[in-house]
Amino acid sequence: MEKKKIRAQIRKEGKSAKRALRGFMKKGDQDKLHKFRVGIKKLRAVASLIETTNAKTDIRNKLKPVKETYQLSGMVRDSYLHLQLAQTLPAADKKYLSAEKRSMKKAARKLRKDRPLHLSMLRRAEKKLLKHIPRVKDKKVRDFYERELLGIGECLVSSAGVEEMHDCRKRLKVLLYNFPLVEDALREPFNEEYLQQVQTAIGDWHDQVLAAVLFPELKSNTQRMLRKVKTATENFQARATTAGKALIEKKNKSWG
Numbered sequence: 027m028e029k030k031k032i033r034a035q036i037r038k039e040g041k042s043a044k045r046a047l048r049g050f051m052k053k054g055d056q057d058k059l060h061k062f063r064v065g066i067k068k069l070r071a072v073a074s075l076i077e078t079t080n081a082k083t084d085i086r087n088k089l090k091p092v093k094e095t096y097q098l099s100g101m102v103r104d105s106y107l108h109l110q111l112a113q114t115l116p117a118a119d120k121k122y123l124s125a126e127k128r129s130m131k132k133a134a135r136k137l138r139k140d141r142p143l144h145l146s147m148l149r150r151a152e153k154k155l156l157k158h159i160p161r162v163k164d165k166k167v168r169d170f171y172e173r174e175l176l177g178i179g180e181c182l183v184s185s186a187g188v189e190e191m192h193d194c195r196k197r198l199k200v201l202l203y204n205f206p207l208v209e210d211a212l213r214e215p216f217n218e219e220y221l222q223q224v225q226t227a228i229g230d231w232h233d234q235v236l237a238a239v240l241f242p243e244l245k246s247n248t249q250r251m252l253r254k255v256k257t258a259t260e261n262f263q264a265r266a267t268t269a270g271k272a273l274i275e276k277k278n279k280s281w282g
Contacts, residue, residue, distance in 0.1 A: 027162040027211050032072065035207050036159070039068045040152035044145060047095070051138050056106050059099055066096050071203035073155065079166035088154035091147040098133050098144075105130035111237055122240075164211040171212055174201055179263040188235050191255070195228040215267040227251075227258040 043065030049058035066089070073086045105126045112118040112126070137144060174197060181194040198221060205218055231251040238245040 027164060027167060027208060029159050029161055031207065032076070032159050032162065033156055035072055036069065036152060036155050039065050039072070040148070040155075043069070044148055047099075047145065047148065050099075051141050054134065056103070059103055059106075063096065063099055063103065066092060067199070068203045069151075069155065071200045072207065074200050075167070075170065075204050075208070076160065076162060079162050079170055080160050083158070083160055085155065085158050088158060089151050091151040091154070092144075095137070095144040095147060098137050101133040102130050102137065105133070108237075108240065111241065115241060115243065117243075167208045167211045168213045171201060171208070171216070172214060175263065175266050179266070182259045182262055188232060191228055192232050195225050195232070198225045198228075217265060217267050220265050224255075224258050224262070227255045231255050 043062050046058045046061035046065060049055050050062060070086065070089060073089060077083055077085050109123060109126050109130070112123055178194055178197050178201075181190070181197070185191045185194055201216075202218065202221055202225065205216060209216070231248065231254070234244060234248050234251050238248055
């Protein structure tokens with residue numbers, strides 16, 4: 027995988043993240059804030075891929091300049107989502123709603139107040155990443171994806187805890203975020219559509235579990251959503267590749 031391809035991906039995501047952050051600071055658009063956070067996650071995913079496939083490269087720390095911005099944006103986003111959820115419930119606590127609104131506004135004000143600093147830190151992080159890009163061998167990429175798919179499959183089978191399952195999802199999202207970048211280097215088929223379904227099912231369940239801590243009336247839904255996760259992750263290793271999916275469909279037809 028050539029350096030120029032990796033650099034192009036970093037520039038693309040960096041530009042998108044800066045544009046989204048400006049959009050939020052200008053109009054308070056929550057979709058823009060979400061896009062900013064996704065952009066940072068994609069940059070982290072690229073850095074993680076590079077670091078994992080190059081033992082002598084320590085590149086993830088180049089994103090440290092955006093840590094405070096990312097954390098503040100997370101505080102705004104979490105409060106916003108909690109408010110959205112609370113307002114759908116019949117007995118939302120007014121004191122809680124007021125506290126969440128104050129928390130959201132405080133973090134948003136801090137982001138806007140230090141706008142030049144946050145944008146400067148984002149540009150600095152992007153430049154640091156671009157400066158330290160090594161060449162990544164295709165074989166290393168293939169080995170990483172094959173090893174991670176196996177590891178994620180084992181993780182999904184053995185993990186029962188909320189955070190352990192969340193860690194499985196984070197590993198999966200690294201593969202998904204980097205897939206457009208590495209697609210030509212992969213040897214084994216990669217069932218992107220199925221893997222997106224898996225990470226979405228885990229994410230929805232994880233969000234529901236966390237929400238149920240704040241709103242106990244939501245707890246009854248968590249087991250139903252967990253069953254959905256278990257169904258989605260059955261035969262994970264086979265379904266994770268289009269070849270495995272085709273094989274399962276062929277067997278099902280022969281049995282029918």
